Amino acid sequence: MNRTLSQSSFISSFGGNVMNVLSPQAGENILEIGSGNGYMANQLSSLxxxxxxxxxSENMVEQSQHHYPHLQFMHVNALDLDYEDQFDAVFSKNTLHLIHPPSVVIKNIYRALRLQGRFVTEFNGKNHLYPVFNEVMRQLAVFNIISSDFSLPFYFPSIGEYTSLLEQHEFHVQSAIYFTHPLVLQHEDGLRNWLDTHASSLFKNITAETKQIIFNRVEDRLQETFFKHDEWYLPAASIRVQAVKIS
Structure with missing residues (x-):
């Protein structure tokens, strides 16, 4: 199979539109932030x-290095990135909403890119899972676990907010979209399992018993609207951005 067909097949089956935006080319040096289990990095390497x-996550780096020993993975936080003029592209999917302050990440990415290098990212944006987080915070307040001025430990920006931040750091924004999509979680315990895995920082200072009570209350409040046919259908939101280093 020729390179064009194999790349087209990869893009259509893995990563969809965000990979179309990245448009990886053979021979390019690309940095992936939030490489996870290494699967996407391996697919890019195949091109x-x-x-x-x-x-x-040191554990994820160990796993990815074990599964793909021919690739390079490192235990590094994007806040501590110290590359300079090294990459043709920096890519990140489903990660940057977990890292803040975003200005430090953007500054580090800009420095890591070569001139005309591109930054392509997709991550959760404004109002992501708003009914879920709103109810969780309401229950945490009921138990006096958080105060009225508590804010989520995630970064869910609007398109305007994030593109303005990129431009402040001298990026030229070429495209930016905000889109909503369902997060589908199977079975009745799907929501609590998701919260326990992806929002664990909200519950780190409470007992296991209190956490289960909060999960029960959140489920009871949301079930009628968002639980159908043994699945949770939750309103997720993402932003997808492409920017270029032009100076």
Whole structure:
């Protein structure tokens, strides 16, 4: 199979539109922020990309290095990135809403890119899972676990907010979209399992018993609207941005 067909097949089956935006080319040096289990990095490598993956989880880096020993993965937080003029592209999917302050991440990415290098990212944006987080915070307040001025430990920006931040750091924004999509979680315990895995920082200072009570209350409040046919259908939101280093 020729390179064009194999790349087209990869893009259509893995990553969809965000990979179309990245448009990886053979021989490029690409940095992936939040490389996770290494699967995406391996797919990019199969296209002839020289891929470097970083992740803030030491466990994930160990797993990815075990599964893909021919690739380079490092235990690095994007806040501590110290590359300079090294990459043709920096790519990140489903990660940057977990890292703040975003201005430090953007500054580090800009420095890591070569002139005309591109930054492509997709991550959760404004109002992501708003009914869920709103109810969780309401229950945490009921138990006096958080105060009235508590804010979520995530970064869910609007398109305007994020593109303005990129432009403040001298990026030229080429495209930016905000889109909503369902997050589908199977079975009745799907929501609590998701919260326990992806929002664990909200519950780190409470007992297991209190956490289960809160989960029960959140489920009771949301079930009628969002639980159908043994699945949770939750309103997720994402932003997808492409920017270029032009100076």
């Amino acid at each position: 002839g990309v020289n891929i470097t993956g970083i992740d803030s």
